[in-house]
Amino acid sequence: MNLRQRDRINPHLDLDTVDAAADLMALNMGPQHPSTHGVLRIKLFLDGEVIIKAVPYPGYLHRGVEKLCERLTCVQLTPIFDKHDYVAPMTNEQALNIALERMLGVEVPRRARYMRTILAELQRLASHLLWLGTFTLDIGGTIGGGASLMMYTFREREPILDVFEMLTGARFHYNTHQVGGNRHDIPDGWAAAVKTCMDQLAARMPEYEEQCVTNSVFLMRTKGIGVIETPLALELGLTGPNLRASGVDLDLRRDAPFHAYDEIKVNVAVSNGCDTHARFEVRIAEMYESIRIVRELIDNVPEGPICSLKPVRTVNQIKLPEGKQMYTAIETPRGELGTWLIGGGAEKGACPYRLKIRPPSLHAMAALPYALVGHTVSDVVAVLGSLDPIMGEVDR
Amino acid sequence: MAIDDGRSFEHPLYHYWENSPGGGIGLTTLDRLLMHSARHSLWFFPMATSCCAIEFMTAAASRVDLDQAGTIIRPTPRHCDVMVVAGTITVKMAPRVKKLWDQMPEPKWAIAMGSCAICGDFYRDIYSVVPGVDVIIPVDVYIPGCPPNADQVMVALQRLQEKIKLQLEGKFVERDLRPGTMIYPKIGTHGDARQSAEVAQAQLDGARGLGVGGKEHRVPRPAAVQAPPEADATSDSGEQS
Numbered sequence: 049m050n051l052r053q054r055d056r057i058n059p060h061l062d063l064d065t066v067d068a069a070a071d072l073m074a075l076n077m078g079p080q081h082p083s084t085h086g087v088l089r090i091k092l093f094l095d096g097e098v099i100i101k102a103v104p105y106p107g108y109l110h111r112g113v114e115k116l117c118e119r120l121t122c123v124q125l126t127p128i129f130d131k132h133d134y135v136a137p138m139t140n141e142q143a144l145n146i147a148l149e150r151m152l153g154v155e156v157p158r159r160a161r162y163m164r165t166i167l168a169e170l171q172r173l174a175s176h177l178l179w180l181g182t183f184t185l186d187i188g189g190t191i192g193g194g195a196s197l198m199m200y201t202f203r204e205r206e207p208i209l210d211v212f213e214m215l216t217g218a219r220f221h222y223n224t225h226q227v228g229g230n231r232h233d234i235p236d237g238w239a240a241a242v243k244t245c246m247d248q249l250a251a252r253m254p255e256y257e258e259q260c261v262t263n264s265v266f267l268m269r270t271k272g273i274g275v276i277e278t279p280l281a282l283e284l285g286l287t288g289p290n291l292r293a294s295g296v297d298l299d300l301r302r303d304a305p306f307h308a309y310d311e312i313k314v315n316v317a318v319s320n321g322c323d324t325h326a327r328f329e330v331r332i333a334e335m336y337e338s339i340r341i342v343r344e345l346i347d348n349v350p351e352g353p354i355c356s357l358k359p360v361r362t363v364n365q366i367k368l369p370e371g372k373q374m375y376t377a378i379e380t381p382r383g384e385l386g387t388w389l390i391g392g393g394a395e396k397g398a399c400p401y402r403l404k405i406r407p408p409s410l411h412a413m414a415a416l417p418y419a420l421v422g423h424t425v426s427d428v429v430a431v432l433g434s435l436d437p438i439m440g441e442v443d444r
Numbered sequence: 445m446a447i448d449d450g451r452s453f454e455h456p457l458y459h460y461w462e463n464s465p466g467g468g469i470g471l472t473t474l475d476r477l478l479m480h481s482a483r484h485s486l487w488f489f490p491m492a493t494s495c496c497a498i499e500f501m502t503a504a505a506s507r508v509d510l511d512q513a514g515t516i517i518r519p520t521p522r523h524c525d526v527m528v529v530a531g532t533i534t535v536k537m538a539p540r541v542k543k544l545w546d547q548m549p550e551p552k553w554a555i556a557m558g559s560c561a562i563c564g565d566f567y568r569d570i571y572s573v574v575p576g577v578d579v580i581i582p583v584d585v586y587i588p589g590c591p592p593n594a595d596q597v598m599v600a601l602q603r604l605q606e607k608i609k610l611q612l613e614g615k616f617v618e619r620d621l622r623p624g625t626m627i628y629p630k631i632g633t634h635g636d637a638r639q640s641a642e643v644a645q646a647q648l649d650g651a652r653g654l655g656v657g658g659k660e661h662r663v664p665r666p667a668a669v670q671a672p673p674e675a676d677a678t679s680d681s682g683e684q685s
């Protein structure tokens with residue numbers, strides 16, 4: 049029975065209707081599985097090796113962050129937000145601080161906006177490099193040659209983290225944004241370090257791309273696998289590279305500019321392939337585009353202050369207006385990261401009353417029951433890797 | 445000679461070997477060989493759940509390169525000697541961690557990487573987070589940090605090798621403690637006055653009481669060790685379907 053020829057796959061398939069006498073095998077993948085990108089359990093119902101139904105069970109990393117946010121003040125929230133999408137902490141901080149700034153009506157100085165743009169693009173590069181490494185590792189396996197590209201991409205990621213470390217003092221969880229601007233100013237020699245790092249990466253990227261696209265095994269394992277058609281992608285709320293790989297030209301950097309994206313041109317990569325390979329292509333194209341944007345901006349950072357409010361001294365210094373609510377979204381490496389904020393919580397309004405996070409990864413996970421059906425078990429890691437979910441963001 | 449404390453290399457066969465003529469010399473040589481190889485081929489099992497896992501991957505990748513110390517990262521517990529708990533352990537995940545730990549063959553060691561694995565970090569008073577992985581498995585080396593730098597994993601590995609060497613030489617090794625700043629006066633409340641002692645206890649019971657993981661905790665226990673009904677209700681979290 050070819051389940052893919054129906055016009056729409058049924059994720060809630062009643063298994064008795066498939067073939068009551070069939071020996072369907074239930075296979076649990078995860079939560080401890082090296083290729084599930086964190087702790088995700090997928091329950092697969094298999095006919096032979098073909099997947100009839102797939103049910104993802106998230107929640108193994110539920111840290112109750114939204115509840116935690118209700119009793120921390122706005123100043124204390126930034127380091128918590130780092131830990132949601134731990135592959136791209138920089139953009140997560142920005143999402144929170146933009147939400148707070150728009151709610152309070154605070155202007156961000158132009159220098160800080162340029163710095164944020166550069167940081168966001170560098171973070172996109174670091175995140176996509178990590179994705180490229182783990183994705184090829186999933187497809188190739190450690191012994192099958194996937195580990196070699198992973199070693200290369202981790203090597204390229206290190207200079208970017210070094211650049212962040214120069215600026216903020218931390219490799220990973222930066223805590224460098226605050227309401228009204230940035231906390232750390234650009235140190236001497238930072239621009240040169242960024243440029244060296246970008247030159248290196250720009251010289252090596254074609255090589256890495258070639259390693260994948262000239263590999264016939266890679267092509268066989270990605271082309272036509274995990275198809276998410278355009279209407280389905282829109283219905284599920286996919287965003288970011290996953291949506292653009294399904295042929296929808298939507299990028300918040302261009303369509304709802306934040307930071308300094310309104311002053312520069314962003315070329316959005318779109319592919320009509322809808323499959324795993326299309327998602328690979330879109331991400332690779334985004335990396336080239338990020339390199340271009342960083343190189344364009346790094347020489348033109350304007351002079352001036354980096355924060356329009358006074359530096360953080362006490363935890364209660366920012367108070368949110370009571371009862372005001374607002375939804376803000378920015379484009380992170382994984383897509384639209386939305387923050388729904390209601391002001392006027394504990395500590396006389398210094399804490400948010402409610403902070404709801406709209407993580408792009410959760411919606412990417414929702415595509416799994418559709419994208420996996422009809423494929424074999426070995427394709428699960430390829431599709432999952434191409435959707436690039438981060439479980440910290442899914443479970444929060 | 446049974447393996448009792450889980451820290452002993454003694455095999456039942458040793459007994460017969462030791463008592464055979466000339467066996468002692470062979471045994472000493474073998475011990476030395478075992479001591480050397482055990483220290484320099486520690487295979488890591490990544491119990492990688494969240495952010496610290498990325499830093500652990502970085503440690504395994506190009507710059508720090510854990511492989512140079514003879515470690516191999518294997519994703520199956522049956523091949524591994526050292527469990528690296530990198531990341532937050534939730535109440536839902538805790539039984540799995542315990543089960544995977546039980547599946548690892550003796551002798552085995554554990555490294556807690558990052559403040560989440562050590563004490564739960566700032567999530568420790570959240571209902572779903574285990575306040576430190578050492579409430580469910582014994583931890584040998586702690587790496588503080590959020591996240592610790594990748595090279596700290598190498599430092600921890602060296603510390604572990606040193607410990608193993610002392611252990612195998614039969615010397616007394618003092619237990620590593622949680623790093624000083626992270627000990628809470630009373631684990632019941634996890635240092636947070638807003639959380640009641642009952643919630644804290646339920647959190648700990650949820651992590652500990654599920655036994656070896658999976659659905660086993662639902663199997664009725666023999667009457668002698670049956671827990672009181674309200675303790676059952678608190679420990680019934682985590683597993684579904």
Ligand code: SF4
Nearest residue numbers: 495496558559560590
């Ligand atoms: S210690 Fe910090 S970096 Fe490590 S898992 Fe916890 S929050 Fe993430």
